[in-house]
Every structure is written in structure tokens, then in C-alpha cells.
Amino acid sequence: MPLASKYRDVRVAATMKASRSIFLTVAVAILVCLWSLVAVATPGDPAPYFTDNLTATSASTTVTNMEQALLDRLSAATTSIDAALYELDRVSIRDALIAAHNRGVLVRVVTDDDDGYVDNAVHFQALESAGITVVHDNRSSLMHNKFIVIDGQYVWTGSTNLTDNGLTLNHNNSLLFDASNVATIFTIEFEEMFESGLFGTAKTDNTVHTLTYDGSDLEIYFSPSDGALTELIAEVNNAQYTIAFSIFSFTDDALRDALIAARNRGVVVRGLWDTLGAGNQYSEDETLCSAGVALKRDTFSGILHNKYMIIDAGSTSPVLVTGSMNWSNSGENSNDENTLIFHDADAVAAYAGAWETLWDAIPSSAGCNLGGTIYLPIVLLSDPSSTPTPTPTAPANVQITIIVYDPSGDDVAGEYVTITNQGATAENMTGWVLSDVASTAYVFPSFSLAPSASVRVWTKSGTDSVTDLYWGRGSAIWNNTGDTATLRNSSSQVIDTCTYSGGGVSANCP
Known part of the structure; x- marks a missing residue:
């Protein structure tokens, strides 16, 4: 009987498919x-x-x-x-x-x-x-x-x-x-x-x-x-x-x-x-x-x-x-x-x-x-830049302004992204998503960002406030050798992106 319908509750040896695709490590x-x-x-x-x-x-x-x-x-x-x-x-x-x-x-x-x-x-x-x-x-x-x-x-x-x-x-x-x-x-x-x-x-x-x-x-x-x-x-x-x-x-x-x-x-x-x-x-x-x-x-x-x-x-x-x-x-x-x-x-x-x-x-x-x-089963690409950076599809009144990716001391404790509302009205950010190039995602809780105000999204755990939100991570997110931060609204529209090449402590986003 096919494995999808009949299996034992024990580990047994399995022959993996001969067509198993190729993994190419482009970066660690x-x-x-x-x-x-x-x-x-x-x-x-x-x-x-x-x-x-x-x-x-x-x-x-x-x-x-x-x-x-x-x-x-x-x-x-x-x-x-x-x-x-x-x-x-x-x-x-x-x-x-x-x-x-x-x-x-x-x-x-x-x-x-x-x-x-x-x-x-x-x-x-x-x-x-x-x-x-x-x-x-x-x-x-x-x-x-x-x-x-x-x-x-x-x-x-x-x-x-x-x-x-x-x-x-x-x-x-x-x-x-x-x-x-x-x-x-x-x-x-x-x-x-x-x-x-x-x-x-x-x-x-x-x-x-x-x-x-x-x-x-x-x-x-x-x-x-x-x-x-x-x-x-x-x-x-x-x-x-x-x-x-x-x-x-x-x-x-x-x-x-x-x-x-x-x-x-x-x-x-x-x-x-x-x-x-x-x-x-x-x-x-x-x-x-x-x-x-x-x-x-x-x-x-x-x-x-x-x-x-x-x-x-x-x-x-x-x-x-x-x-x-x-x-x-x-x-x-x-x-x-x-x-x-x-x-x-x-x-x-x-x-x-x-x-x-x-x-x-x-x-x-x-x-x-x-x-x-x-993962490319037919064509192997060695250039990670071939993965395109998302293009913003909505007005960028809310912008990623700073990424602290390699702080002194512990990365988890010091990493954060600053997001600023450049607009004249408050922005309801409930359900918005901040993610890195690896698609690691932070979903905003019920949150409103006042006009001309900023909020820091920390990698570490903490108590949320109007100025600081916490991802609750136990490991670092932002790569020291370069990364891309993407901010999407609750309709999955890309609001802003910021790409940095690394080699420093932080990146100022235009």
C-alpha cells in the first residue's frame, strides 16, 4: 500500500528519490x-x-x-x-x-x-x-x-x-x-x-x-x-x-x-x-x-x-x-x-x-x-544578488530609517530597526510585517505610529511600548555581511525596503 496511506509508527529505512534536487550554498x-x-x-x-x-x-x-x-x-x-x-x-x-x-x-x-x-x-x-x-x-x-x-x-x-x-x-x-x-x-x-x-x-x-x-x-x-x-x-x-x-x-x-x-x-x-x-x-x-x-x-x-x-x-x-x-x-x-x-x-x-x-x-x-x-533543481545561480529586492508598491510615508545590525556586545541584545512615520497623520500598523532577506518575519501587534514619530523593533525580548517593540528572538536576525529589510502593510503591499552591505555597525536608510 502507498506510504501516503499506510505506514508504521517506527523509523524505517527509505530510499530517497533519485531526482533529489541540488542544494547550492550561496552564503552561510x-x-x-x-x-x-x-x-x-x-x-x-x-x-x-x-x-x-x-x-x-x-x-x-x-x-x-x-x-x-x-x-x-x-x-x-x-x-x-x-x-x-x-x-x-x-x-x-x-x-x-x-x-x-x-x-x-x-x-x-x-x-x-x-x-x-x-x-x-x-x-x-x-x-x-x-x-x-x-x-x-x-x-x-x-x-x-x-x-x-x-x-x-x-x-x-x-x-x-x-x-x-x-x-x-x-x-x-x-x-x-x-x-x-x-x-x-x-x-x-x-x-x-x-x-x-x-x-x-x-x-x-x-x-x-x-x-x-x-x-x-x-x-x-x-x-x-x-x-x-x-x-x-x-x-x-x-x-x-x-x-x-x-x-x-x-x-x-x-x-x-x-x-x-x-x-x-x-x-x-x-x-x-x-x-x-x-x-x-x-x-x-x-x-x-x-x-x-x-x-x-x-x-x-x-x-x-x-x-x-x-x-x-x-x-x-x-x-x-x-x-x-x-x-x-x-x-x-x-x-x-x-x-x-x-x-x-x-x-x-x-x-x-x-x-x-x-x-x-x-x-x-x-x-x-x-x-x-x-534551491534550483535545473539552473544553479551563484550570485545571491539575483534574488530581486521587492519594489515598494504603496506610498512610503512610513519608512525604515536605521538598521543596527552589528552592535557592540551581544547582537541579540543590541540589534534593532528604526521605523519612522514621515507623514502628517497617524499610521495604523497592526498586522504589518517586517522581514529580512531570509523571510524571517515580525508581525506587528495592535499598534499605531504617530506622525513624525519613530519606533524601534528590537530583536530581543521586552515589553512593548509606543517607542519600542520586541521580536522576542533568541538569536540574531540582521546579517553582519549584508541584508535587506522589507516592510509590508497588512495587505502585503511593500511599503519600504532598505538594503545594506555590512562591514559596520549600522545602516542609515535613505
Whole structure:
């Protein structure tokens, strides 16, 4: 079966495509972060969890933060646990389900027939021996969900298979929701499989898709009945400033084209790809690289198993897309999957930080279009000046006036860009974007620049004020050997640019 639709939860050897394109290093430059580094998010509402295992070389039995959070919730269950699990070999989770059943909680389980019930037979049979009913899909496509509904109130979902590899070696994410309306939607989906025995294309679109969670819009889609990939593409088409994604398998042409179109209209697009997934002959990574999208392929021991996208982080309209679905024909049209689209600033910020942690952990040699690195599969260019400087397309009342790129002492502490309003009226800069030649982007918060006033955008962290804004970076942005600063408004129009050649401390922009 193609890799896009069937894969094991372990790292296996893969033969990379013979047509792998050529990387030409034109300058030493690593694309640096948009958001501050966060390794493991502090639980909020919903509580986000990320596998904190960048240095792992093998699976472990040590309980992780993510795992403990789920164990705590399972241990507190009082009435019901409905679990749709693609795989299960984590003994702690298995035993927690059995313990819940033994104390009178109604535990029901749905799994995949081959990768779940057969490959993890000892664990699913242990559930059955304890008196827990396990239903599997009995078909070639996958029951690929990884969600649990607890007490009709809590929902655990994401990319994490509840296996030793999934929790301790592979790179995954999960969310824990506390809301009966979310739980009701997932319960309807669960019972369609468990009670009615309907999987894949036999299911119908029978759930509410849009609701409010803690004041933010939340959309929930199940595959293959609900058109989840179409909804994801719509979000990409609406992106204004930035897109960052982390994906195991991505073979969908329409989503690929939407990302290229977003980049071409000025959206900063960056992606993280699993190397094994990129080995699929239908993978879209090479096409995106040749279109100029900045990508990195993972170098970790475990699988980069995430399936999430972050859109317009730091803006007034941030979006998180996550769930169990790989962006493929099988994920959209045959597997049982769930996809969440969450318009929530806190959730987006947590995922953005986790994404940046992964991005920084992968060397630039494993990527394309990383600032000074140009990816050209047919024609090799050795002159970085061949990348054109954007031409301003709107009146430049607001201008970049100074770039301090090589201050005395620590670059991060001393770097800043001064932006001045030369006009006679205040300029609303909310959602504007300041970026370097590597497309590292700062999105302005709610901010207005008074006439004849200036604001400094510092690389370091700090408290924003009317005169100083802070990027929150842990590493330098402005290259000492030369760079280009570009300022765009909220409609992605280029307002001003400033290019300097380096060799000094700062550059005065005309």
C-alpha cells in the first residue's frame, strides 16, 4: 500500500528519490525564528502538549509530560471513556483503560484492523480479556484517529499514537479540550464507528462543524465525509502574513498549489517535513522547494509525525490546523481522521513556539531556500544578488530609517530597526510585517505610529511600548555581511525596503 496511506509508527529505512534536487550554498545563513522558543507548552485551555524529545535516539518507558497529562485524565474518569486509537502499545495507557473499566467506567475502543488490532494484538487482547469491547474497521484503509472522549466532557486528540515510539521517540502534538459540546461531536463520530460499524466512505457528514470554545471559533471535521482538506486549503487561501507547517506525509496537489500561491502574494511560508515522508515519490516537498518555499527535512531519530499548520501567528486572525490527517488522498478520501481548525491566539502561540523549537533543531543543510541557500533543481545561480529586492508598491510615508545590525556586545541584545512615520497623520500598523532577506518575519501587534514619530523593533525580548517593540528572538536576525529589510502593510503591499552591505555597525536608510 502507498506510504501516503499506510505506514508504521517506527523509523524505517527509505530510499530517497533519485531526482533529489541540488542544494547550492550561496552564503552561510540559517532562517531564524518568527516566535520565541517554547519546548513544552504550559497547559492552558485547551491544554496543548508536545513531545519533548529532540535528542531521543530510541523509545523509552519513562513517562513523559504529555503521557502523564493523559494518564491523569484517564485516572479521573468516572463514567465513560471512548477511545479511537490507530495503535496502542503503551503499557501505561493500556493499564489505565483497564483500571478505569475495573472501577466501573464504561470503556469502549475502536482501532484499525492491521496496524492496530493485529500489530498490537497483545495489548488489544488484554483489553478484551479485561471485559472491554474493541471494534476494528476490517478494511484496507485506515482507522487513523487518535482521539479519546472522557466522561462526555473531555476530548484528547492530535497526531500522537499511544505507543512507545509515539510518546517518546517520534515528534507529535496533542490537545486536551474541556467542553461538553466538543465531546458531543466526537462522541457522534465514535458511535458511528463503534455502534453502527461504519468506517471510511460508509460514514455520513452528521456532525456540527463550527462552534465556540472559550470565546474562540473552533471547527471540527472528520474524514472522509466532511471535506477537511478543502477547509484547510481555504485557510491557506485566506492567509495574509505567515504560514508554518509540520507534516509527516503531504502529497496533495491542490494544497501544494495554494501554498505556492500564498508565497507568491507575499505570505512568508515555511515547512517542516519528515524525511521518510519526503521519500514518497508523490511527496510535494521538491515542488515547493523549487517554487521558493523555505523547507527543512528532519534529521531526528524518530519520525516527524505532526500534521499541523499555523497561519498568521501574532496577527489579529491567527489559525491553528491540527489533527490526525496527513495531507494526502488517503487522508482526505478513505481513512477515518479528524481535523481541527482553531482560531485562537493562545493555542496558535503555543504551537508556533513548538514549531520554532523543531525548526531550530534541524540544520540548514537539511533544507532549501534558507536565506542564502538557493534551491534550483535545473539552473544553479551563484550570485545571491539575483534574488530581486521587492519594489515598494504603496506610498512610503512610513519608512525604515536605521538598521543596527552589528552592535557592540551581544547582537541579540543590541540589534534593532528604526521605523519612522514621515507623514502628517497617524499610521495604523497592526498586522504589518517586517522581514529580512531570509523571510524571517515580525508581525506587528495592535499598534499605531504617530506622525513624525519613530519606533524601534528590537530583536530581543521586552515589553512593548509606543517607542519600542520586541521580536522576542533568541538569536540574531540582521546579517553582519549584508541584508535587506522589507516592510509590508497588512495587505502585503511593500511599503519600504532598505538594503545594506555590512562591514559596520549600522545602516542609515535613505
